Amino acid sequence: MRKPFPFAGAVAAMILRAAAACAQGGAESPPPAISPAPLAGAVVAVLLAFALVWIAARRSTLLKDNLLPQIEPRRQPYSLGRWQMAFWFTLVFAGFVAIWIATGQYNGVVTSQELWLMGISAASGVSAIAVDVVKDSPADAANRGLKALGLDTYADVERVREEIRQRERELAAQPAPESAQRLALEIRDRHLLLAAYENAIRPFVSEGWLKDVTTDLNGAALHRVQSLAWTLLLGIVFVVGVITRHAMPQFDASLLILLGISNAGYVGFKYPEPQQ
C-alpha cells in the first residue's frame, strides 16, 4: 500500500485557508446565518447534483473518451476535457442551487467569472474531442484493426461471446465427431478473436479516474497533471467561497487566464500524444 504523504493534512489546511482568503476577495462583513431547514435543503440539493453526475459518469460514456466503440461503456477511460466540463458545471449548478435555497437569492448569483469558468472548460472539452476526431491516433488504428476482424461495436463482441456459449451448449450435447470437431474449431477461432480483441483494447481501457485523466499511452503526462491541478485548486476556492460567503467567488482575470493557459496547454499537447 502506498505510504500517505506525511504533510497532507497541513497542506490541505493551508490550501483551504488560502482558498478562503482568495474566495473572500477582501474584507467584507460575514454572511448572515442560515436556518437549519434551508441549509439541509441546500446540502441535499448539492449532494443530489453530485450524485446524478457521478452515476451518469459511471454508467454511461458521459465523461468518457469513447475512442473505441468496441469497448463497453463502463470500461471506457475517463476524459480529462469532458471531466473538466462536468466539474465546473456541477460546481456552478450546485453552488447556484445551494445559494438559492439557503438565501432565496437567484439574481446576481452567477457572475461573469463563473461564465468564464464554464466557457474555458467547455472550450477545452470541445477542443479535446475535436483533436481526437482529427488526428490519426493509436486508437484509430485499433479501431480499424478491430473492424477488420468484424468487430465494429461492442455489440459485435457480445455476439461473438454468445456464439461461443451457443456452440459450447451444442458441444455439450455430444454431437457426431465431425460436428464436434467443427464446433471445437469454431469455438477456438472465436476465443482467438476475443483474445485479439482484449489485446487491442487493453491500452484504451479505463484504469480508474485518476490514472485515466493524468496519463496517456506513454504514462504520466505533465500537461494533463497541470490542467487537473489548477482545476482542482480553483474548484476548492470556489467551494470554500460558496460555503463561507454564500456567494460565488470572484476570480480575478489572472486566475482565469491561468486556467485557460493550462487547458490550452493540455489541448495543444494532446494532438501529438498517444491516446489513452
Next chain:
Amino acid sequence: MPALGGIEHVVVLMLENRSFDCMLGTLYPPDPGFEGLRGDEQNLWMGQRVKVWRVPGDTLDARSATIPSPDPGELFADMTMQIFGSPPGPTPSMSGFVENYMRQQPTPPDCRAPMHYFTPEQVPVLSALARAFGVCDQWHASAPCQTWPNRFFVHSGTCLGHVDNANFPFPYTAPSIFRRMSERGRSWRVYFHDVPHALMLADIWSEAPLHFRYFSAFLADSVNGTLPNYSFIEPRYFTDLFLNNIPNDEHPPHNVLYGEALIASVYNAVRASPSWKKTLLVITCDEHGRCFDHVPPPAAVPPDDRRPDGFAFDRYGVRVPTIIVSPYMAPGSRVRAMPTGLPSAAAPYPFDHTSILATLRKLFDLGPPLTRRDAAAPDLLGALSLDEPQNDGPARISAEAARATIAQLEARGAAPPNHMQAALSRMAAQLPPRPPAPGEAPPPPAPLGAPVPDTVAKAHAASTLQARSFLGL
C-alpha cells in the same frame, strides 16, 4: 582466409520472392565479371515479344513499388513452366515467365509485369550496400520452389522432398543448424516481426522461448554488442492494422520500399554495433517470386533421397539478390563461386542458401554437413578477401520513408492471405499450446490442414496470438 578467425557473428536477413535481375540486374553494366541484364532479354507470349522493362521513374512510388501485382503463380508447376517454358524444353530456357503469369486466374491485366526490373536508384539501400561491399550474381535459390522449401534449405539443408508450402507435414522434423549450434555451445537467435516461419522446426521447439525474439531485440542486441553467433531475421509477413504496419518482406505485391527500410535498419544496427568488425551480414531472398531472371538454374546435388512429390531437388531455383556485408569485404566486390562462370551440372556449384550452412559450419566448427547439398555448397569465407577488417562502408544508410495510407492498410488487411500467409496461419493454428519439455517428443507429423481465415487481418490476429502464446512472449 583471414576472416575465419575474425568473424564471430553471422546475421542473415532473408526477404521474400524477388529475383536477382528484378532487384540488381542493372547494378553494373553486364560484363564477364557481372551477370547482369543486357536489356534485350525477352519471353514470347501469344506470338509477341515481351522484353524486360525498366520500372519508370527516378524513384519508386506506392504503385510502382508493388509490381508485379497481382502476385504471379507460386507453385512448383508454375516455376517449372517459368524455367523450362511451355511446352517445356529439355533445358532451362527462362522463357515461360509471361506465359505462366498470364495463365493465372483471374487473368492479370499486364503481361509485362513479371519482366520488370528496378534500377539501382529505385532500390538505393540494396544497391548502396552492394557497391560498398559485395554482390553475389551466382546465388540461386536452393530449389525451384516456393518459400517454405527454400526456407527449410537455409535451416536444414533440405526440405524433405516437398515442393509446395501446402504439402509440408507439421511439424518439420529434419535436424536444423540451430540445433547444431546449441549442441556445440554456440549462441543463436531468430528475430521476427509477427509469425516466425522457423517455428516449424520441431527440433528446436523445446528451447524456442530462449531463442526467438522480436526484431526490436535485434536492434538492441546489435547496439549493446550482445548479438549471438548466429542471428536469423524474418521480415514482417502480415499487414498489422493495429500498429499500422505493412509487410516488409518484399513478397509481391508488397511494397519493396518497406523491405528497403528493413535492410537499412538491419545494416545500421550492425554497423553501429561494437561487434561490427567481427560481423558478417548476408541479405538475400528465399526465392525469385516469379520475377524474371535470365540465368538458367544449374543442376544441383540432391540433398537426400526423399521424393514424396516426385522431384529429386537436383536443380537449383532462380537467382535471388544477395548482398554480402562485412568489413573484410572489399568495396565493389562481385562474389562468385567461380570467377569465369559456372558449369551447369558439376562442381563448383553456385552459392545457394545452404552456403550459409557451409559458412556457419566452418566458422563455428559445427561438425559434418547436414545434408549432401550443404556438403557441396561453397562457403562465403573465401569472398572475404581483406586481410584486416578495414572496409567500414557507409556509417549509416537512410531509406526513403514509406508510409502506408489508411486506405492501403485497410485494403491489405481485407485481402485474402497469400500462399505464405496462409501456410503460416495453418502452422500457427497447429502449434501446441506450449513447447515440449527438453527430451519430450514433438507430436508426429500431420498434414497442415487447419482452415485459413478469409482475410489477412484475421489470419494475422489469430496466428500472432498463437505464436506468441507458444513462445511465452
